Amino acid sequence: MAVYSDDFSFEMAKGTDIVDITSRILESVESSSVKNGIVCVFSPGSTGALTTIEYEPGLVHDLGNALERIIPEFLEYRHNERWHDGNGHSHVRASLIGQSISFPLINGEIPLGTWQQVICLNLDNRSRTRKVIVQVVGE
Amino acid sequence: MAVYSDDFSFEMAKGTDIVDITSRILESVESSSVKNGIVCVFSPGSTGALTTIEYEPGLVHDLGNALERIIPEFLEYRHNERWHDGNGHSHVRASLIGQSISFPLINGEIPLGTWQQVICLNLDNRSRTRKVIVQVVGE
Amino acid sequence: MAVYSDDFSFEMAKGTDIVDITSRILESVESSSVKNGIVCVFSPGSTGALTTIEYEPGLVHDLGNALERIIPEFLEYRHNERWHDGNGHSHVRASLIGQSISFPLINGEIPLGTWQQVICLNLDNRSRTRKVIVQVVGE
Numbered sequence: 001m002a003v004y005s006d007d008f009s010f011e012m013a014k015g016t017d018i019v020d021i022t023s024r025i026l027e028s029v030e031s032s033s034v035k036n037g038i039v040c041v042f043s044p045g046s047t048g049a050l051t052t053i054e055y056e057p058g059l060v061h062d063l064g065n066a067l068e069r070i071i072p073e074f075l076e077y078r079h080n081e082r083w084h085d086g087n088g089h090s091h092v093r094a095s096l097i098g099q100s101i102s103f104p105l106i107n108g109e110i111p112l113g114t115w116q117q118v119i120c121l122n123l124d125n126r127s128r129t130r131k132v133i134v135q136v137v138g139e
Numbered sequence: 140m141a142v143y144s145d146d147f148s149f150e151m152a153k154g155t156d157i158v159d160i161t162s163r164i165l166e167s168v169e170s171s172s173v174k175n176g177i178v179c180v181f182s183p184g185s186t187g188a189l190t191t192i193e194y195e196p197g198l199v200h201d202l203g204n205a206l207e208r209i210i211p212e213f214l215e216y217r218h219n220e221r222w223h224d225g226n227g228h229s230h231v232r233a234s235l236i237g238q239s240i241s242f243p244l245i246n247g248e249i250p251l252g253t254w255q256q257v258i259c260l261n262l263d264n265r266s267r268t269r270k271v272i273v274q275v276v277g278e
Numbered sequence: 279m280a281v282y283s284d285d286f287s288f289e290m291a292k293g294t295d296i297v298d299i300t301s302r303i304l305e306s307v308e309s310s311s312v313k314n315g316i317v318c319v320f321s322p323g324s325t326g327a328l329t330t331i332e333y334e335p336g337l338v339h340d341l342g343n344a345l346e347r348i349i350p351e352f353l354e355y356r357h358n359e360r361w362h363d364g365n366g367h368s369h370v371r372a373s374l375i376g377q378s379i380s381f382p383l384i385n386g387e388i389p390l391g392t393w394q395q396v397i398c399l400n401l402d403n404r405s406r407t408r409k410v411i412v413q414v415v416g417e
Binding site for chain 3: 001003005038040042044045046070071077078079080081082083088091092094095096098099100102133135137
């Protein structure tokens with residue numbers, strides 16, 4: 001049994017920026033040499049999020065659009081009244097989606113669906129460097 | 140320490156079909172012979188999801204109803220404009236709920252609440268075969 | 279490789295009560311003596327939830343407010359018609375947020391963001407004792 005840690009970072013645009021990180025995660029998993037176990041993917045920070053989607057431009061737009069309908073940017077947020085950074089909506093959206101996903105690792109592969117990619121979302125109202133940590137436990 | 144993989148598949152109806160998969164997960168865990176560790180449950184695909192609920196018909200209806208209020212089927216989705224399969228809402232709902240849950244495994248048991256079941260949701264607008272993978276790491 | 283289990287319980291107020299459990303989780307992790315691996319945090323029950331947030335009073339209010347907008351307490355819920363406990367909204371909110379989060383454990387630390395805390399939510403319409411289980415697998 002082994003534990004392996006890797007991470008990568010990248011710039012993300014403000015607003016709802018959504019990036020496909022599947023291939024980067026698979027690189028980390030491959031470099032671990034672990035073939036079977038659990039892969040825990042985590043992005044630190046309270047205005048970013050991780051989830052999966054069929055990564056095509058239509059859905060990337062639709063997901064951002066849905067977040068704006070569900071948690072509108074221009075409502076009154078007490079966070080904004082206190083801190084005046086205008087990103088109350090970013091925090092609430094991030095809390096709803098979450099920053100952690102775990103996957104089975106089977107024969108060196110993560111069994112994603114054919115049309116399923118892992119995405120990182122920057123929900124902040126300013127550009128941010130997002131870090132993604134890939135933690136592998138297995139053999 | 141051991142790594143154990145199991146999976147099971149089943150047919151799900153179109154719309155918001157919700158199935159209790161708790162007993163199937165527990166069977167997989169039992170067949171692993173692992174007593175303590177982490178159980179990662181994952182369902183591949185971008186129009187399905189996993190979460191927990193008190194599985195009774197009222198709440199099963201209420202959850203589907205809430206999803207229809209939050210992410211209505213009949214809005215404009217760019218995914219539908221591009222692909223004409225009419226399931227843009229299914230994808231967005233799936234991205235919000237997620238397809239992965241991990242549980243502690245303690246003395247051979249998953250410590251769910253008394254009224255808490257693990258459910259698989261088919262959110263697609265057509266019937267689908269859903270696969271659930273149960274990955275156990277522990278001793 | 280080792281598996282370590284710990285848990286702690288506390289009283290939570292009715293409505294949307296939100297408590298920062300970061301330091302309690304870190305205590306459990308420290309007592310495990312495991313330095314590298316995966317930490318799975320789980321709260322049993324179908325009207326509670328776990329996620330992360332920047333834990334400051336403004337955002338704690340904003341998150342509760344957003345949940346009330348998205349899943350209002352005073353709609354018709356079939357759960358309430360059947361069970362008359364008036365907490366249909368609590369269950370639906372809990373299913374959307376989830377009760378499980380996993381974190382990488384690296385050199386004895388969970389790599390949370392600077393302004394990121396792990397929170398437990400009581401979403402029930404009555405006060406509840408909430409239990410949080412911290413499961414560590416690693417070395």
